[in-house]
Amino acid sequence: MLHRAKLVLPLLTLSILAVANPLEQREAAPGILEDLLKGVLSPIAQLIKDVLAGAKSAIDDEKSNKPWSCRLLKTQCCVWWDVSADLTGLFTGSDGECNDNARAAVRMGFHDAGSWDQSSTHGGADGSLLMDFGEQDRKENNGLQTIREVLRGVRSKHKVGYADIVQYAHNHATITCPKGPRVRTFVGRSDATQAAPTGLLPDVHDSADNLIALFARKGFTPHDLAALVGAHATARQRFVDTSPAAVNKPLDTTIGVWDVEFYNDTLNNPAGATADQAVFVLPSDKVLSVHPKVKDEWHMFVGDQQHWNEDYAKAYVRMSLLGVPKKELWGLRDCTRTLPASRKTYP
Ligand code: HEM
Known part of the structure; x- marks a missing residue:
């Protein structure tokens, strides 16, 4: 009995620590991704490290259909097959090419994640642009208002995170465009608790x-x-x-x-x-x-x-993880298999 209590108590403490306190600030660990991916890594963190180092491809063309077991047992990526089906409808034009929603989603992924640099303590791929912090009114985000509403609708229908839907939508839009790469797609980020820092997106007239x-x-x-x-x-x-x-x-x-x-x-x-x-x-x-x-x-x-x-996918995997805290990188899930198949030749 005493032995069991000895075992259960630390496990309980660990699991309480693992559940994020909803009031806790979502803080990004300063430093670029390589600084966070050192030492002994979880399998997913090792995969990310290998992709960033070029040891593994950032493109993964392995697609699978939603497994029957999802109905009984909510396996890790279940909801993303449903999100994917909705995004395919939203991002594909009547000519089979990618449409205005898709291009805006590609840009949105960048504007959300890219509002971060190595000295930032918050911001990055945290969904803040989709949330209610007013970032949609910043001049640099002109043109993203419609896709913001569209993605907020998809997010609330499927009850997924803001941070994840923004990056998932970017990768989905990319593959919806004929010839686009099937970028490795990770989920499990936590959402922002404040607006992203300003001044970190590029100016079109800069040198x-x-x-x-x-x-x-x-x-x-x-x-x-x-x-x-x-x-x-x-x-x-x-x-x-x-x-x-x-x-x-x-x-x-x-x-x-x-x-x-x-x-x-x-x-x-x-x-x-x-x-x-x-x-x-x-x-x-x-x-x-x-x-x-x-x-x-x-x-x-x-x-x-x-x-x-290949080069775009590798760079975008990095983009999609900017500002994600170290402890979260360890527990991300790879849901690339839920994306549509690639169309390598077109027409
Ligand atoms: C030097 C860096 C960059 C600059 C200065 C820049 C600037 C711009 C500007 C000025 C527009 C046009 C906005 C408008 O007038 O409607 C635009 C559109 C766009 N940008 Fe960039 N951008 C940069 C990098 C990127 C990156 C890294 C991505 C994605 C990974 C991206 C994706 C897009 C997309 C998809 C659009 C089209 C959006 C639409 O048609 O709705 N840009 N960008």
């Missing part, structure tokens, strides 16, 4: 050196940055140039497809958009494409879909 430095403080190399801005392959602009001819102009000639045309389009056109220009080139993309630390990689992505997809 390439400043943009490279801003991303370096989040743990990204210039190579990663070249891959990440490729998300503009599926983007439009509305607020950089508000003249009627420029509003809604795509940043890529094949906006519904996750392809490498963007890298060509940016090289072959001047910044902005002349009347006869099919695409709008963001000043930030233009300066990055010719910067000595970025341009070689930029040119390598031209015509090389596989290379870009």
Whole structure:
């Protein structure tokens, strides 16, 4: 009896400690991810470490259907198959390509996670942009209001976390676009308890050196940055140039497809958009494409879909985990298998 009590008591204390106090502040451990992934790791933390180091691919094409056992036994990823089915409907256009909701979800994942750097004690991939902290009114988040409402609806229907739905939606939108990578998708983050810090998202008119430095403080190399801005392959602009001819102009000639045309389009056109220009080139993309630390990689992505997809996925796994506290990284779950299948060739 005494033996049992001796065993049960510490276990009980441990499980009480493991359940997060709802009033506890969600604090990010300062430091880039590699600092947090040292020593003996849980299997999931080891997987993340291997992906970030390039020892394992950040793309996982293994899809499975929702298991029958979900009805009886709520296995780990059950709810995400249902979320995935809803997002497929919301993100796919009638032409089978990804639509405005999808491109906004891709941007939202970045704006939520990217509001963090290595000295931040809060912010990052914590869902704060989707929550009620007023971040949707910040100028840099113009254009994200509709997707915010859409994702809030999906979140409340399925009762998943704000932090997780934002990153899950990013990865789902990416794979919904034909040719997009199936980025490894982790869930189990806790939600924000306050608004993200300001001033940590990039300015479209900033110099390439400043943009490279801003991303370096989040743990990204210039190579990663070249891959990440490729998300503009599926983007439009509305607020950089508000003249009627420029509003809604795509940043890529094949906006519904996750392809490498963007890298060509940016090289072959001047910044902005002349009347006869099919695409709008963001000043930030233009300066990055010719910067000595970025341009070689930029040119390598031209015509090389596989290379870009691999590099994008690796950089985005890092993005999706910015600011996630160390103790949470240990207990994340890999729910990539709930995403739709990839479409490597299109049309
Ligand atoms: C140097 C870094 C970056 C800068 C300066 C930048 C800036 C911008 C700007 C100005 C727009 C147009 C907003 C508008 O007028 O409607 C835009 C759109 C977009 N950005 Fe970025 N961005 C950067 C990096 C990224 C990254 C890392 C991602 C994703 C991982 C991303 C994804 C998107 C998407 C998908 C859109 C289109 C949204 C839509 O059409 O609704 N951007 N970005």
